[in-house]
Amino acid sequence: MEMAANCSLRVKRPLLDPRFEGYKLSLEPLPCYQLELDAAVAEVKLRDDQYTLEHMHAFGMYNYLHCDSWYQDSVYYIDNLGRIMNLAVMLDTALGKPREVFRLPTDLTAYDNRLCASMHFTASTWVTLSDGTGRLYVIGTGERGNSASEKWEIVFNEELGNPFIIIHSISLLKAEEHSVVTLLLRVEKEDLDMKGSGFYVSLEWVTISKKNKDNVKYEITKRDILHGKSVPHYAAIEPSGKGLMIISYKSFKFVHITQESEENMDEDMPEKNKVEPLYYWQQTEDDLTVTIRLAEDITKEDIQVEFLPDHINIVLKNLQVLGGKLYSSIDHESSTWIIKENNSLEISLIKKNEGLPWPEVVVNDKQGELIRDPAQCAAIAESLMHLTSEELNPNPDKEKPPCNAQELEECDIFFEESSSLCRFDGSTLKTTHVVNLGGNQYLFSVTVDPKEMPCFCLRHDVDALLWQPHWHGHDDMWEHVATFNALGYVQASKRDKKFFTCAPNYSYAALCECVRHVFIYRQPAPMSTVLYNRKEGRHVGQVAKQQVASLETNDPILGFQATNERLFVLTTKNLFLIKVNTEN
Numbered sequence: 001m002e003m004a005a006n007c008s009l010r011v012k013r014p015l016l017d018p019r020f021e022g023y024k025l026s027l028e029p030l031p032c033y034q035l036e037l038d039a040a041v042a043e044v045k046l047r048d049d050q051y052t053l054e055h056m057h058a059f060g061m062y063n064y065l066h067c068d069s070w071y072q073d074s075v076y077y078i079d080n081l082g083r084i085m086n087l088a089v090m091l092d093t094a095l096g097k098p099r100e101v102f103r104l105p106t107d108l109t110a111y112d113n114r115l116c117a118s119m120h121f122t123a124s125t126w127v128t129l130s131d132g133t134g135r136l137y138v139i140g141t142g143e144r145g146n147s148a149s150e151k152w153e154i155v156f157n158e159e160l161g162n163p164f165i166i167i168h169s170i171s172l173l174k175a176e177e178h179s180v181v182t183l184l185l186r187v188e189k190e191d192l193d194m195k196g197s198g199f200y201v202s203l204e205w206v207t208i209s210k211k212n213k214d215n216v217k218y219e220i221t222k223r224d225i226l227h228g229k230s231v232p233h234y235a236a237i238e239p240s241g242k243g244l245m246i247i248s249y250k251s252f253k254f255v256h257i258t259q260e261s262e263e264n265m266d267e268d269m270p271e272k273n274k275v276e277p278l279y280y281w282q283q284t285e286d287d288l289t290v291t292i293r294l295a296e297d298i299t300k301e302d303i304q305v306e307f308l309p310d311h312i313n314i315v316l317k318n319l320q321v322l323g324g325k326l327y328s329s330i331d332h333e334s335s336t337w338i339i340k341e342n343n344s345l346e347i348s349l350i351k352k353n354e355g356l357p358w359p360e361v362v363v364n365d366k367q368g369e370l371i372r373d374p375a376q377c378a379a380i381a382e383s384l385m386h387l388t389s390e391e392l393n394p395n396p397d398k399e400k401p402p403c404n405a406q407e408l409e410e411c412d413i414f415f416e417e418s419s420s421l422c423r424f425d426g427s428t429l430k431t432t433h434v435v436n437l438g439g440n441q442y443l444f445s446v447t448v449d450p451k452e453m454p455c456f457c458l459r460h461d462v463d464a465l466l467w468q469p470h471w472h473g474h475d476d477m478w479e480h481v482a483t484f485n486a487l488g489y490v491q492a493s494k495r496d497k498k499f500f501t502c503a504p505n506y507s508y509a510a511l512c513e514c515v516r517h518v519f520i521y522r523q524p525a526p527m528s529t530v531l532y533n534r535k536e537g538r539h540v541g542q543v544a545k546q547q548v549a550s551l552e553t554n555d556p557i558l559g560f561q562a563t564n565e566r567l568f569v570l571t572t573k574n575l576f577l578i579k580v581n582t583e584n
Helices: 053-060 374-383 487-492
Strands: 005-007 023-025 032-036 074-078 083-088 099-103 118-123 126-130 135-140 153-159 165-174 177-189 199-210 219-228 234-237 243-248 253-255 279-283 287-293 303-307 311-316 319-325 336-339 344-350 368-370 419-425 431-438 442-446 455-460 463-469 478-484 497-502 508-513 517-522 525-533 538-550 557-562 566-571 574-579
Touching (some): 053 199, 074 566, 118 177, 126 177, 135 177, 177 234, 303 336, 303 344, 455 487, 497 557
Antiparallel strands (some): 032 574, 074 083, 135 153, 165 177, 219 253, 234 243, 279 287, 287 344, 303 311, 311 319, 336 344, 442 455, 497 508, 525 538, 557 566, 566 574
């Protein structure tokens, strides 16, 4: 079996500034324009059954404002009337109302279990669109920058199962065949909800093609599905359509399209052994309870359970499913078994040695899984308390001095374990390249060149480094294109941050909080007056500015996009424009 190549990200030293002195707060006001929307944004709040962190990542933090990277300063949103509204800015002082460019054929209010409607600008004349009910649209728009030739027409419209959101799409033209390749994300319920959150993440990689000019119908020509246990931070299809890159906390793998969703995705076990446990068991100080799921056709007459002082033997339909030497002795005369209403066999084993914790039921049997009781875990933790101390180093003369935790600040601590960046091949469906990102926390992604994959930004030490993925079959797959000095450190202190992005020309980065506040961090720029740094004895000819904008609303921020000239901020009822580049 061919193994995936372990790779690393190569930092360009000339793009780093070890002498960066920090951001200077600038109080100069930024021009801010406010547009009132005709109808509220079609926000979909999380339901009671969407309670996991993955639901929050995928849908609760969804960016409802879409930037058309093929045409600068053109943004879109979908309102609760099912209209796709566009604002294209030519001149800030002559802002028109957002205009309707398309209306969804379905009545969104008729669906109780829908997700937020999503869209992606596939090419300069193509858009992929989901109404949030499980229906995918491919739309030919004409040249969107030219109102005379712009006309949105549906060329593909099909129900694809459970509701999803679109996270990326590309357009391919090979010979006479045109294809649109898109990536759809779902958070699905597991059928066997025995452990974990009970949900898994599904990525569907769909190719929709029209074979030639005579055949006017677009249809699905390829569907592949990946499963994982966490919502990817980043997922994008290569411009060639031959590969897929994913940054995620837990890894993804392809599954057969006919495979049922109950496949166990436990990352801690080798792939070949990822099977449902034969039995689940839990224990108290006095007894053990073993639960075995039964097939529907098994009756009481098919079950034989034999208890011995240090052995157990369980036979179903003349086939032994569990048997052998027990970890410790039991009171075999008091041990019992019953068939539960949920069609499972429940066996109670009474311990001879009360209080003795069992690490396994049958010696060397690995077919079961222990379900730990939270109260029991707390008791174990309490019993180990004597091995710890509330003091940092209670006996520094005797013990080795520990690291000085006072040198660590709150924003230096990562709450997630390390993520990985994986590249998947579209034909073999195998992982070809893997980068372990370690402590390089994922920050955001942004489209710099619409013909390329979106860039992703990672924290490296205190800085934020922007990486442009390439795929040309050589080692330089990820190019370090820009550095935002000290921004990895600065953003970590923003407790209420919601969206994070940067300008396509890297001139500034910006983040917004959940309500009202927007922070802008500009790249160092020459100053009209040269300052003198007395501490280092040198002249400073440029400075990096931080600016803060406060929106005149208490509505939550639902969307956030940056262009070279402006920041667009979307709330439920308003669209705000902040002019960042005031020199033009």
